Amino acid sequence: MSDSYKDIKELAFVLEKNINNLIQQELNKDEIAKSASTTIQKHASFLRTLQDYSEILSAPLNIPTKNDVANIAKLVIQLEEKVDALEEKIDGLKERLEQDHSSEKKEEQNQAKVQSLKETSAEKNSGSSTRGNKLRQELNKLSNTDKTGQSLEKLLNLSLLLTPTIISDLDTNSSKKEKNDDEK
Amino acid sequence: MMKNKAYLSTDGEKEKQRWEGIKSVITEPLPEMGVTPRTAIWKKNKAALWYYEAPEKKYNTPLFLVYSLVNKPFILDLAPGMSMIEAFINEGFDVYLLDFGIPGYEDKDITIDDYVFDYIQKSVQKALRHSGVNEITVIGYCLGGTLAAIYTAVAEEPIKNLILSVAPIDLTDSPVFDKWVEQLREGTLTFNEILDVYGVIPACFIEAGMRMASYPVNISHYASLIQRADDKDYVDKWRRFNHWTKNHIPFSGAALKQLITDLGKENKLIQGNLFLRQKPASLSNITSNLLVVSTAFDPLVPKELSVSAIDAVSSADKKFKLVEGGHATLAANRGLPDFLAEWLPQRSNPI
Numbered sequence: 001m002s003d004s005y006k007d008i009k010e011l012a013f014v015l016e017k018n019i020n021n022l023i024q025q026e027l028n029k030d031e032i033a034k035s036a037s038t039t040i041q042k043h044a045s046f047l048r049t050l051q052d053y054s055e056i057l058s059a060p061l062n063i064p065t066k067n068d069v070a071n072i073a074k075l076v077i078q079l080e081e082k083v084d085a086l087e088e089k090i091d092g093l094k095e096r097l098e099q100d101h102s103s104e105k106k107e108e109q110n111q112a113k114v115q116s117l118k119e120t121s122a123e124k125n126s127g128s129s130t131r132g133n134k135l136r137q138e139l140n141k142l143s144n145t146d147k148t149g150q151s152l153e154k155l156l157n158l159s160l161l162l163t164p165t166i167i168s169d170l171d172t173n174s175s176k177k178e179k180n181d182d183e184k
Numbered sequence: 185m186m187k188n189k190a191y192l193s194t195d196g197e198k199e200k201q202r203w204e205g206i207k208s209v210i211t212e213p214l215p216e217m218g219v220t221p222r223t224a225i226w227k228k229n230k231a232a233l234w235y236y237e238a239p240e241k242k243y244n245t246p247l248f249l250v251y252s253l254v255n256k257p258f259i260l261d262l263a264p265g266m267s268m269i270e271a272f273i274n275e276g277f278d279v280y281l282l283d284f285g286i287p288g289y290e291d292k293d294i295t296i297d298d299y300v301f302d303y304i305q306k307s308v309q310k311a312l313r314h315s316g317v318n319e320i321t322v323i324g325y326c327l328g329g330t331l332a333a334i335y336t337a338v339a340e341e342p343i344k345n346l347i348l349s350v351a352p353i354d355l356t357d358s359p360v361f362d363k364w365v366e367q368l369r370e371g372t373l374t375f376n377e378i379l380d381v382y383g384v385i386p387a388c389f390i391e392a393g394m395r396m397a398s399y400p401v402n403i404s405h406y407a408s409l410i411q412r413a414d415d416k417d418y419v420d421k422w423r424r425f426n427h428w429t430k431n432h433i434p435f436s437g438a439a440l441k442q443l444i445t446d447l448g449k450e451n452k453l454i455q456g457n458l459f460l461r462q463k464p465a466s467l468s469n470i471t472s473n474l475l476v477v478s479t480a481f482d483p484l485v486p487k488e489l490s491v492s493a494i495d496a497v498s499s500a501d502k503k504f505k506l507v508e509g510g511h512a513t514l515a516a517n518r519g520l521p522d523f524l525a526e527w528l529p530q531r532s533n534p535i
Binding site: 006008009013020024029030034040041044048051069070071073084 | 289290313360363364366372380382383399400403408410
């Protein structure tokens with residue numbers, strides 16, 4: 001019994017394939033394509049006329065047409081696009097804020113390092129880098145409010161680390177010079 | 185399945201089971217489809233971007249699936265055990281699916297440009313932001329593959345891998361109705377006016393078109409059902425697949441007009457002179473890793489319509505694969521096919 005169902009299935013496949021090939025062959029002809037083209041144009045023209053008269057009649061009959069409903073739907077879609085654009089801008093701002101927040105944290109970490117460097121250089125150069133200290137004092141006034149001042153302070157600290165002895169020599173030399181001038 | 189057959193000891197019992205199976209097709213409600221858990225992370229008009237999270241993520245590069253505009257995408261998630269999406273997430277991939285939705289009359293003016301830039305590109309951007317990664321794999325099925333190729337050609341987003349599955353790219357030689365295509369190219373046959381008048385082409389017209397190009401008369405699947413109706417699992421899977429084949433969706437008239445003119449008539453995509461919003465959508469712009477897959481028994485998209493994509497792209501890593509099956513085989517697979525299991529994981533940045 002199950003073999004007969006299998007035979008029916010195989011027969012159905014062969015029959016289907018043959019019928020489909022026949023249909024496609026018969027339709028795949030130049031005259032059929034031309035005839036279809038003419039029919040399509042006439043059909044489109046008829047539908048266009050029908051739609052135009054529907055639009056005209058909708059006015060005195062006071063009934064909405066498909067176009068009216070579609071226009072309202074398009075307005076809603078436009079609104080959705082604007083909300084989407086706003087959402088994207090907010091996402092962009094959020095990302096930028098997060099980036100700024102993480103860079104501020106890095107800035108604070110740098111400041112802490114600078115502070116520790118200051119303390120280290122102060123220990124190294126205590127009593128000898130008078131000029132350096134004076135500069136640092138002036139810059140400290142600026143550094144709390146002025147980013148340029150902060151940058152300068154950083155440069156100064158770096159230079160003090162690199163050349164602490166030069167400043168101490170300068171100070172020593174300038175004090176010696178003053179002494180000599182006095183003696184003279 | 186074994187449990188079902190255990191007590192079918194006689195032909196009589198088998199016949200009884202067979203006719204009960206056939207009766208159930210008519211009387212019982214359809215099984216639920218598209219049940220793999222998902223979240224909608226973005227919606228636009230009728231479209232939705234769905235996110236399927238991998239239970240155990242093994243690859244950093246997520247998959248972005250683009251389905252066709254002529255059917256509903258639940259073919260990719262027909263049933264547990266018969267779902268490409270389930271297979272992907274079980275392999276460890278996060279999956280994003282762009283479902284274009286069902287267009288209404290208000291969508292009659294949506295063009296291919298709009299679909300590529302406002303739907304596909306936007307949703308890829310959303311997927312990248314949602315996943316937090318730097319690159320993505322795009323997989324396109326059938327017309328979705330054509331759209332995926334066009335999108336990748338204009339994309340600014342980092343598309344690491346592109347997989348085109350039974351996607352029509354080169355329409356130089358039509359597999360069916362070549363006389364009609366000749367007349368279209370000569371200008372004696374035109375569909376512009378009828379498409380404008382209808383606005384949105386009804387789903388039954390789309391189904392008729394697909395049928396004429398593949399199986400105008402379709403009875404063999406009923407014969408298959410009758411032969412195996414005693415098997416409840418087979419009947420269940422038959423019902424799901426049959427439901428999908430009968431679920432075409434309307435098509436935007438403007439998009440169809442553009443496809444017929446730019447791709448069908450002038451074959452611009454493979455020729456390299458397709459422009460979308462004044463941007464060149466040339467396949468030579470594609471540098472992503474490329475896998476093009478065709479099936480041996482596909483009457484709609486035979487391999488000749490896809491294979492030329494391999495020579496047209498600028499990708500260094502590219503491969504063409506011909507596998508057994510029909511048009512819907514790759515979308516309705518039971519698990520990750522071998523060719524994908526070999527190709528995709530190593531290009532997806534394993535964790």
